[in-house]
Amino acid sequence: MAEIRPVRFGIIGCAEIARKMSRAMSLTPNATVSAIGSRRLEKAVKFAADNNLPASVKLYGSYEDVLDDPDVDAVYLPLPTSIHVRWAVLAAEKKKHVLLEKPVALHVTELDRILEACEANRVQFMDSTMWLHNPRTRIMRDILSDTERFGAIQSIHSSSSFSPPQEFFEKNIRVKPDLDALGALGDAGWYCISAILWAVDYRLPTTVTSLPAAKLNEDGVILTCGASLFWEDNKIATFYCSFLAHESMDLAVHGSHGALHVTDFIIPFVEDSASFTISSRAGLGVEDGMHLGWDKTPEEIRVELHIPQEALMVQEFAWLVGHIREGGEAPDKKWPEVSRKTQLVLDAVDKSIALGYKPVEL
């Protein structure tokens, strides 16, 4: 294949997270920022200045202008969830590849409209779940898949929470029913669900039951909730997500022969390395016929990163786009499926809460 030129990104919306993503695009040889669009031109101008973007980056006072720019191959959409369907569908119709912030939609019916538009227009879709692109994730995946070392997964627990200042609960889009109606479930819970599904290699659970601990704000937006997921082979997963608890990003997976723990799976403690611990075929040691400790302690595995996980995500996305554009390949189907399954479980949790914590079959 001929050398692939960098994918030119348009960023639509100047949310806080766009700053990190703009940097990620600059750290990836196969991507570049081509345009910034905001509803107000001043915001786009300020964003470009704050992020030291080169003068060649085009600045627009509307989202449409970015979509109409022939020098934009792909768009990154860090918009409130409620308007994802509108802008992602339009982007696809304008033949722009779509990198969409999570949660991708308020319901899978919305996501399906987006995915159908992407498929019909032969553009790549990926949601912006960064941790899936950390090299640590690949290494953990290999361990979980190792039947000798880890065995069959028996249980999974994940927690994602943070405790923002009071201002957040008054102003942030993530607690506004017209913007991000899924609240903590969509924001923090998305990660838990993504981690659980990732761990089981994206086999959907048969039953999802919310834990009786959902707390909603006065507008009905979820501030904290949890759920159990059950598979027919008796595997169980639980998760807890919250805007009211200390920062947490826990993932614990227990298999028949191994156990894996990570406590910073979403955003690693430090940017340039990431670790987890693994126990394999460990147990209580026997000394003079007594169990006085374990026969081995968990092993810490640390991975160095040359570029941060969000840059690796951009790189992967741009690589897929490049192959479609230059190689005539079809869009990859894995990432849309990952998003859709995550959304399906998220919807089931939401429905179970609405039903008073009744089980929801998938």
Add this chain to the structure above:
Amino acid sequence: MAEIRPVRFGIIGCAEIARKMSRAMSLTPNATVSAIGSRRLEKAVKFAADNNLPASVKLYGSYEDVLDDPDVDAVYLPLPTSIHVRWAVLAAEKKKHVLLEKPVALHVTELDRILEACEANRVQFMDSTMWLHNPRTRIMRDILSDTERFGAIQSIHSSSSFSPPQEFFEKNIRVKPDLDALGALGDAGWYCISAILWAVDYRLPTTVTSLPAAKLNEDGVILTCGASLFWEDNKIATFYCSFLAHESMDLAVHGSHGALHVTDFIIPFVEDSASFTISSRAGLGVEDGMHLGWDKTPEEIRVELHIPQEALMVQEFAWLVGHIREGGEAPDKKWPEVSRKTQLVLDAVDKSIALGYKPVEL
């Protein structure tokens, strides 16, 4: 108070765990092994030889003989759960203080008979949950109680599992309906429930709901199960216990201002030290307006032990017994209450499973 002479223990039953406890008694200045009783004298003789017990230790071929020995102040009962009520009540009636293996009973009605007998006969009761006596536990307790450092507990997750060889499932008392009918719930689940109640300072949850993942053997003994516990202030706890998963002893507690993690809470990896990690008021760091990592990494706190946790448990028990015997004090009421609350939740989990995973109110 005058110097307290060591509490003289009779060990009733030569289970594997008795070996560790016999050693613990030898490591504690205020305790000593005085007698061993087994249903067959040869077993008591072999136990004494295997454990290098001094010739002064009396060896009996019946449990009753230990209870009738005037040189026995207290008994340690590592017996199958189904016969706890019989022997613990009889021990109390013979004025012997009772250190009882967990799970203490098959149902709280049985435990209440034991506790009533202990109270009526002014003898100390304590169950043999060793980890509660590790100095690490006290330090973790202080952190969880620190409203500035940890804040209010929001969620707890615990896991206790091990994966024994096939022989266990055929022969071990812990999978026999006439001996330890609660199976993994009574054995491994006891620890999870004890940890959760300990974390919330023994406030009982209002609702207990089993997770839809209980697996029973053909005799109806639980091999794996889990549950959620819910408190009126919206706190939630989940746990998972299993005989079918890799060794695990996880406890994760999330508060409004802190998070605590320990992965060997039941039996520390090594005997002479124990650690946990604590995050307090940590969050995502801000660098150039971006979240590129955390503002601080969790702190590992390690505690050195001069004698193992089971010896500290024996020491505490013997200390209480000494104060009753020499100081005329009443038996301590905390430990019976700890056992009773643990049993109440355990019963609720068992009932919820029997009801097809319906919520059980406490």
